[in-house]
Amino acid sequence: MELVYVALPVALLVGGAALAAFIWAAKDDQFEDLDTPPKRAIFDDVALKDRPKQGGGS
């Protein structure tokens, strides 16, 4: 039973690490746009036909 003196702080530390990762992700603006990334994922990338790149302008 004395194990809880170690186990509980360790559990809290693991939880704290996950929380730190979450805060990093939030500060990295990963929760800013929740609509685009799921759409981006379906564009399995097919290589574009080889064409000379053009400068800008039109």
Added chain:
Amino acid sequence: MSKTRTSPEVDSSNEQACAHCGLPVPAVEMRAGDPIQFCCGGCRAVHGALHECGLERYYDLRDRERELEASAEPALVTGRGFEHLDDARFLAGQTSVDAQGVRRAELRIDGLRCGACIWLLEAMPRIVRGVMDVRVDSARGIARVAWDEHVIRLSAVARRFDSLGYQLQPFGDPDAVKRARAANRAWIVRMGVAGAIASNAMAVAFALYGGILAEMDLAFRLFFQWCSVGLAVLAVAWPGRIFLTNAIAALRTRTPHMDVPVAFGLVAAVSAGIIATVQGTGSIYCESAAMLVFLLLVGRYVQYGRQRRAREQVELLLAIVPGVARKVVREGSADAARERIVEVAMDALEPGDVVEIPANEACPADGRLLAESAHFDLSHLTGESQPVRVERGGPVYAGSRVLESPARLEVTVAGEETRAARLLALVREAGERRAPIVELADRVSAWFLPTIFVLSLITIAWWWPTLPADQVMARAVAMLVVTCPCALGLATPLAVVAGIGKGARKGVLVKGGDVLERASRAGTLVLDKTGTVTEGRTRVIRSIGVESALAAAAALEMHSAHPIARAVVDAFGGQAEHLNRKAADVREIPGLGIEGRVGRSLVRVGSMRFMRERSAIVSDEIQAYAAECKVAGLAPLFVAVDGRVEGVAGIGDPIRPDARRTIARLQRAGWRVVLASGDDPVVASGVAKTLGIEARDAHGGLSPEEKLEFVKRAELARPVVMVGDGVNDLAALAAADVGVAVRNGAQASHHVADVCLAARGLRPLERFLSGAHSTMRAIKVNLAVSVAYNAGGAVLAFLGLVNPLVAAILMPLSGLTVLAIALKMPSFELPDAEKEVR
């Protein structure tokens, strides 16, 4: 009249679809013999550009996406130069550059429609040399662009985007965007931290209550208690601090605020926990405090997200007025003056300056016209669907678009004082004045902690004389746990989020729970005519007459750019081509009609007055038909061949086929339906009559300011739901209790409105109203269930029938019940009658 043909409705089923956007191709744009057709020049240009770049895959992706979002919009290619993006001040202020000369900027992007657009834009670096990276944020319409300064200028990048139908624009106030993003980040962190602490506190509490049941040693119990207290202190001091600071501010200013009882409850719960733990006796209820912080923050965040969107999108409104103006500068002496055009920022304009406006662009300021005369599109400002002709010296307003040819303007009013800017100020004001609705969850939970404290005190006081102390405390603990406000706190946000999610899947985008709450009761429904009730396009609705005469009319009208002429060409242009009719000696008589030679006959097309003045013979049949048209709210257009009227076309903006029945159903549901239109009052009342709207509720010729006043009128039954899609409706949309915009309308209207409908027409509107109603019902059921659960739990705990462990296991069940109700409740369904018809 052997070949007389009556067409009740112009058949549109055999129209060809545009190869780019899928909309029907109008007759004028038809190119004979071409297997692929386009609805407009924009679509043609974009289609060409896509093929040239090898990006045909866009269409595959788009078709897949379109199954999800059924919306089609023609592409817009402005052909602008975008030189203002190369402005040194803009580059210095809003972009950053690294050592390799790669510049990065965050820009607003217009023209996004679906996921395929994201793919297309993000494929740009592979097509355009010098563009290093493009990332699109489709939710906010933001593109992050990185480009190599040495290879390409930003204006060239923007022109490339424009050629594909997307327009880049700098933000009006980039700092405000950054501030809003930082605030959002703070909210997410707060919510995440609160959630993590609450779940850990719950885990510790499980151990604690389980231990009490198993008669755990006091040492272990104290250890768990200290952990629990520590977590609760953390929850209240870190993410929950916002409640404390809000409460202190409210106390200082002596304004009542929901956060005051919340803060009191949190502090009381935590201090009681500390005291109990220090003394080593009694029970603690710290996990309730941690959970409450989390649940309240979830509710607040939902509310905050809506406000943020509303605020940041008001910024986008400024896009009605261009950011740059082309100023005409005179150099040299008075007699040998040379002119030069310089691009200046809009803010730099002053009264007296002369500016040139390129064709199809918006005026940067209010002013007087210097050209002989020009046509202006005022639809953004006033909702007038027809172009307006302005004579030399006549007033022109910022935001109106000059049509066909460039024009010069002497600026009279610039900057914040223009009519468009004052309109925007009204929008902001109206948006701010709207009373904030306190989330129902807040209102309930604010009184929650005090209530359960009192209940536990009663439990203790009641049983103290008759039961041993530890049993009394066990009952008190059970009371606290079983009444944990999980379900109560989640009831409203869950129902709202589930409702908003269901709506979004059915093409109804609702920006917040308070919107659903406000729209759930029947009140006044204010409809804008153009585009909402009608299709928003002048068309020939019905016609009678000799086929060859109508074809001749089309041949004649091909020479005119008037919207009525376009409608005639749309309807009969095919026949004119088929019969090979060509017009010559065409003369347009302003306000009356058009005349010219087609073949060997003299053909006149125009109003009754035109026919009378040219003494054309009008038969009784024609007269009767014209009268019929007028009754139906259509303007009759006569076609005379060699002095004899041989055809009539009823011209109008066709009413949507679903409008009448939908309005009748809404009226039965208790809504007072009102028509408020910027169009001609006679037309408005004609449309109202067709739709079954009472004559006193039909208002035409309203300016944007009048529309705003109208919506704010006190005698209208609340809530006032305003539906509109023009920029002229913006202020009214913002001021109404619920503003509903229709997609495909003006971009800015989506941002101000509380609700966006993915499709035009009234059926989606009906879907929204029924969704609001059923979501409110889900909220009420949820609240009732959770209150009943808590009340029942409290009684059981009071009687000692619930031990702390069972209570701690049962407690989340109430949350799950509430979740199940929120998800399973049918919502945003169309009324049954409609389904049968379909």
